[in-house]
Amino acid sequence: MLPPLIRSVRKAHQAEVTTLKNQLLKSHGRPPWYGENGRPIGEAFVVGIAGGSASGKTHVARQIVQNLGSIPTVIILSQDSFYKKHTPEELELAFQNLYDFDHPDSVDVPLFAACLADLKAWQQSNIPIYSFTEHQRLDETKYLYGASIIITEGILALHDQKLRDLYDLKIFVQCDSDIMLARRIKRDVAERGRSVEGVLDQYLRFVKPSFDNFVSPSAKYADIIVPGSNNNVAIELISTHIRRELTNRAREFRCKITNAIKPNPSTPDPSHIAVEQLPNLHIIPQTPQLKGIYTTLRDKTSERQEFIFNVDRLATYLIEKALEFVPAGHETVTTPVGVEYNGRSIDTEICGVTILRSGGPLEKGMRRVLRDPAVGSLLIQSDVKSGEAILLHSMLPTSIRERCRAEVTWVFLLDAQIVTSASGIMAVRVLLDHGVQEDHIIFVTILAAPRGVHVLNRLFPKIKIVSGSADPNLTPIWIPGDGDDEAREVLCIEPGMGHIGDRYYL
Ligand SMILES: Nc1ncnc2c1ncn2[C@@H]1O[C@H](COP(=O)(O)OP(=O)(O)O)[C@@H](O)[C@H]1O
Numbered sequence: 411m412l413p414p415l416i417r418s419v420r421k422a423h424q425a426e427v428t429t430l431k432n433q434l435l436k437s438h439g440r441p442p443w444y445g446e447n448g449r450p451i452g453e454a455f456v457v458g459i460a461g462g463s464a465s466g467k468t469h470v471a472r473q474i475v476q477n478l479g480s481i482p483t484v485i486i487l488s489q490d491s492f493y494k495k496h497t498p499e500e501l502e503l504a505f506q507n508l509y510d511f512d513h514p515d516s517v518d519v520p521l522f523a524a525c526l527a528d529l530k531a532w533q534q535s536n537i538p539i540y541s542f543t544e545h546q547r548l549d550e551t552k553y554l555y556g557a558s559i560i561i562t563e564g565i566l567a568l569h570d571q572k573l574r575d576l577y578d579l580k581i582f583v584q585c586d587s588d589i590m591l592a593r594r595i596k597r598d599v600a601e602r603g604r605s606v607e608g609v610l611d612q613y614l615r616f617v618k619p620s621f622d623n624f625v626s627p628s629a630k631y632a633d634i635i636v637p638g639s640n641n642n643v644a645i646e647l648i649s650t651h652i653r654r655e656l657t658n659r660a661r662e663f664r665c666k667i668t669n670a671i672k673p674n675p676s677t678p679d680p681s682h683i684a685v686e687q688l689p690n691l692h693i694i695p696q697t698p699q700l701k702g703i704y705t706t707l708r709d710k711t712s713e714r715q716e717f718i719f720n721v722d723r724l725a726t727y728l729i730e731k732a733l734e735f736v737p738a739g740h741e742t743v744t745t746p747v748g749v750e751y752n753g754r755s756i757d758t759e760i761c762g763v764t765i766l767r768s769g770g771p772l773e774k775g776m777r778r779v780l781r782d783p784a785v786g787s788l789l790i791q792s793d794v795k796s797g798e799a800i801l802l803h804s805m806l807p808t809s810i811r812e813r814c815r816a817e818v819t820w821v822f823l824l825d826a827q828i829v830t831s832a833s834g835i836m837a838v839r840v841l842l843d844h845g846v847q848e849d850h851i852i853f854v855t856i857l858a859a860p861r862g863v864h865v866l867n868r869l870f871p872k873i874k875i876v877s878g879s880a881d882p883n884l885t886p887i888w889i890p891g892d893g894d895d896e897a898r899e900v901l902c903i904e905p906g907m908g909h910i911g912d913r914y915y916l
Pocket residue numbers: 461462463464465466467468469470593597638639640641
């Protein structure tokens with residue numbers, strides 16, 4: 411007996427269903443990290459690895475990453491990145507092997523802990539880059555965001571309470587001191603531009619005393635002691651533990667989300683909410699010209715070139731409309747006839763973030779309206795099994811990646827349709843994690859379903875949504891299972907215009 415929904419499948423949707431199905435990537439990505447209120451829930455899993463210099467900490471960290479394999483969002487954070495910025499006097503000492511890089515005071519622990527805390531809380535962080543050959547922190551930083559697992563490693567990774575408090579698993583790599591010294595000589599000569607004599611000098615003066623005074627005693631905080639050689643079995647056990655922890659967390663998380671999104675019988679069905687009742691939805695004036703554009707877009711017999719032409723025309727219009735919400739300053743200019751003219755100018759930083767791939771046509775519109783805008787992209791897809799949104803890739807413009815700029819930047823979030831808004835919610839969450847102000851986000855779309863808009867409004871009341879049209883119905887259609895894929899339900903806007911990305915890009 412077929413599930414009842416199969417009976418409600420409409421023939422007209424069949425072509426669309428096939429396209430949707432072919433489009434889904436069977437790839438691993440980042441599941442939602444926020445709850446029903448749009449706020450982050452849970453945390454990334456943090457592993458701290460300490461041990462003497464050249465004991466094999468980096469090796470252990472890399473092996474764990476390799477073992478975890480299919481989880482793409484694992485990052486290694488090294489304590490070396492957080493060596494303090496040195497004064498010219500300190501640098502001079504460093505080049506003579508007279509600076510103590512092994513003392514806890516040489517590390518900027520507050521910065522280390524702050525970056526780690528941000529990453530653990532799913533926020534973005536810009537990590538300093540350190541050069542061993544220059545003995546100095548470089549000017550550039552490395553942008554990190556979105557890891558489910560963070561592995562930190564460093565000789566003093568377990569020394570400080572602030573750091574220890576952030577770890578979910580603490581590891582100490584215990585290695586024979588002769589082996590550590592031999593490895594260090596080999597490595598520092600080959601990779602860090604040192605001489606054997608210099609390495610030995612530094613070892614006796616600073617490395618060994620510090621190991622005895624600070625590093626070795628921190629082993630008492632470890633949950634697991636791992637040998638510095640022949641440690642494959644230990645690493646495999648640790649990897650299994652991390653995998654299990656993540657599975658448990660994901661299960662707990664899904665439980666919370668499932669309970670949270672269950673329809674509440676006491677509130678009205680959002681699909682019946684009138685468009686006028688959605689406070690932040692701004693539908694552009696429905697002029698005859700606009701109706702004409704939408705008639706062509708909705709017509710399934712429209713030729714592709716005609717469809718593209720009309721989407722492009724509409725995109726320009728929508729972006730112009732979105733610009734009305736960005737504050738404009740006053741500017742006085744002199745005209746060619748020598749008269750002053752009091753006008754307006756937009757000197758605010760505006761960037762675009764396209765939800766791939768349907769947001770692409772709107773990005774083109776943005777490029778026509780604004781000169782050289784910075785535009786980034788997010789690849790979000792529905793997981794084939796659970797149907798939940800999965801973040802597969804994020805490439806954001808620098809103005810968002812740097813928190814201080816993100817806080818003053820206006821963002822046009824571009825997606826062709828708001829259906830359930832699952833991908834929209836994830837995209838907004840990514841922007842907020844980077845410090846973008848909620849009221850600086852303008853979601854630009856071609857077609858919106860009131861239900862999706864209602865959810866976005868509820869979670870993020872300060873976001874404005876600019877749409878060309880809103881269609882009242884969301885109809886479930888059933889995608890039959892095939893091979894590994896289970897049968898499942900997806901929602902389509904009606905009357906709608908089909909899958910805009912597919913019709914635009916083929
Ligand atoms: N389990 C191991 N077996 C063999 N060689 C190892 C092992 N762990 C580390 N090494 C080697 O020792 C050197 C230092 O290791 P590394 O992981 O960089 O140490 P650390 O990060 O503790 O300073 C590297 O050349 C590495 O290849």
